[in-house]
Amino acid sequence: MGLSKQLQDSELFTHLPAVLFQELQQQATHRSYPPNTYIFQQDEPPTGYLYVIKEGLIEITVLSPGGVEMVVDYRKEGQFFGATPIFTDEPYSGAARTVRRTDCFLIPAQIIRKAEREYPQISEYFTRIVLSRVRHLYSEIVSDHSHKALTQMEAYPFKKRLSEIMSTPAITCRPENNTREVARRLTESAISAILVLDEGERLQGIITERDLVSKVLAPEDTNPATLTAREVMTPQVLGLPPETYMFEAMAFMTAHRLRHLPVLDRDEVVGIVTLRDLMRFRSQKAMLLVGSARQAQDFASLAAVRREIATVARTLLSETRATPDVMEILSYIHHTIIRRTFDLCLAQMKAQGQEPPDIRYCFLIMGSGGRREMLLNPDQDNGFIFEDFPDERLAEVEAFFIPFAEKLVHALDTVGYPLCSGKVMVNNPIWRGRLCDWQVRINDWVNEPEPQKVRYSSIFFDFVPMAGDGTLAQDLREIVHQQIRSFQGFLYHMMSLDLRYRVPVGLLGRFILEKSGPHKGELSVKHGGTVYIVDCIRMFALEREISEITTFDRLDALVKRNVFASETAEHIRAAFEALSFLRLRNEIANIEQGRPPSHHLNPHSLSKTEQDLLRESFNAVSKLQDATKRHFARTPF
Structure with a gap:
């Protein structure tokens, strides 16, 4: 041509x-x-x-x-x-x-x-x-945000090098040492890993507590007195030099799924760093909150921990350039608080002489909590699954779980997780039941996809176990796959409902703002952007029976199955990160100004570069919507 x-x-x-x-x-x-x-x-x-x-x-x-x-x-x-x-x-x-x-x-x-x-x-x-380079704009804005935040912090953890935080000297052993001696050294030194060096002090492998349990204690035919370090160590250990920055080490360990990292100076072992070390220096406040939540003895203490999450979010957003990491850590803190609230409620029931019936049960959380994408103001989305007990035990089960459910949702509200306006909570009978009850319920949602049922399913499909028997959640996941497999047309109805609305950007690139109400002159980053990414990716994941829950994990799985090209997935990922960053930063700003956190913002209050980022992120979402519509409009049913 x-x-x-x-x-x-x-x-x-x-x-x-x-x-x-x-x-x-x-x-x-x-x-x-x-x-x-x-x-x-x-x-x-x-x-x-x-x-x-x-x-x-x-x-x-x-x-x-x-x-x-x-x-x-x-x-x-x-x-x-x-x-x-x-x-x-x-x-x-x-x-x-x-x-x-x-x-x-x-x-x-x-x-x-x-x-x-x-x-x-x-x-x-x-x-x-x-202006179409979403990732570049996002990186530029986040970099500027982090740089400004540095001036407000006494110390910047990511400026630390491994030489400043590593444990030195590292505890070591020889390949010929028996595992009983290795275990003794681990216990005496109160460490979780030991490095294996040969006579030339060259690194040969690593032995962790997990290695000792799985390779020495668990097997019935092993003898710790004769089994050697060479036989149980993990060889070919990866390491980094002492001048490596913390953020580089964090990325390296995450990419290689490492929990222990030897520090090597020209192949000589000079120390060791654990993932816990990095997390402690990276987010001391976050880890302290987790500890406080686990030790809390009453709801007031948990509420105090809950109020500190905004401070942690602000610090995390300054420390890291990866918004998904921030959401992951915030979700971990939220989960810890929710789980501790559950435990306190259960203890109160028992203290009142109300023992749970002898059945298997599981407490679920759903929505953003299930996806580990929680920010600063999540409400409640939760439910109960019970094993398939006989009908004659129903009165016995409800005698305990109805008051327990009421206690739990109101305790969570007291702690700082508002009641769900749609009543997607365990005190609503439609959000608890036996596996057989859930099967009937899901079958009704799938085969009679009225708008309200589709909305319910959009929240429900992101469930994860929070307490109790997690195998029930696995069984429930299989029921979901079976039901959708039997009627693929459900995904078409889900698409038709979820994608009726467009992103808030007009044909000429102008933002479409709300014309009345409490958010007049603003737009929703959530309802105008991130929710569509979550919904579209969920639909593709359900179609392929993908069990991953987080949006990014689902996206990675879809790339592996050739549903999305890697470059397409990267654009979706960049838009989701950018919109989540702008939303979280806006929520933090609202709290600091004495207002409740909100996903609504005035785009004209942003800088020109930030407006460009918002606009191009919405455009990327719009393309994903179009692709989803084209795909599921062809679904046979």
């Missing part, structure tokens, strides 16, 4: 006269690039050209604030890249790298500027292209 034909087919030049195409074709040059070649790098000065792809594939990458290269876009035949400096006179905001051999037409910048003067729509279009 020639340059003229490609330009005429593009949105940018489709309405321009033929004379412009002739001039562009005369001035353009042609060049081929081999695979995996950078055409330009981020922050490099402009080359003076707009690149139009004749054949091949280009990936656009940016560096995160932590120095990690992220692919934010792909450009293919007929598309172009390298436009930013032409209109801004600034260095490249990202890099362009060939995925495979790529041929490009190079159009001189002066020709584009001349065309822009005569046809202003060109610069308007390029402005939209520049």
